[in-house]
Amino acid sequence: xxxxxxxxxxxxxxxxxxxxxxxxxxxxxxxxxxxxxxxxxxxxxxxxxxxxxxxxxxxxxxxxxxxxxxxxxxxxxxxxxxxxxxxx
Numbered sequence: 001x002x003x004x005x006x007x008x009x010x011x012x013x014x015x016x017x018x019x020x021x022x023x024x025x026x027x028x029x030x031x032x033x034x035x036x037x038x039x040x041x042x043x044x045x046x047x048x049x050x051x052x053x054x055x056x057x058x059x060x061x062x063x064x065x066x067x068x069x070x071x072x073x074x075x076x077x078x079x080x081x082x083x084x085x086x087x088x
Contacts, residue, residue, distance in 0.1 A: 001039045004086045008032035009052065022059045028052040038067060038080070047072055052080070063087050 010029035017024055034042045034050045042048045051068040065080040 002036055003083055004032065004037060008037070011054075018055070023055050023057040026054050026056070028054055028065075034067075040069065042069070042071070 008031055010031065012027045012029055015024050015026050030050060030052045034040055038050065040050075042050060048069075048071045050070075052065065053068070054063060054065045056063050063082065065082055066077055067080050068077045069075065
């Protein structure tokens with residue numbers, strides 16, 4: 001597996017301020033091969049895909065990420081633990 005780079009993602013314009021008033025949720029456009037970065041088996045037929053999300057807390061500076069996987073037979077969500085270089 002490899003780390004995400006700036007070229008792999010794009011922060012979408014629609015940011016959602018969470019109910020706590022200090023954290024923001026963003027959908028990240030994913031321009032990477034999920035099999036290489038996330039270590040999963042996603043086919044490239046268009047029937048399976050991954051959505052990537054990030055939450056940033058402006059008070060604590062904490063960044064958390066998760067990804068949502070849609071496959072032909074199931075859907076699930078998993079946390080993504082970004083490295084320090086990915087957080088930057």
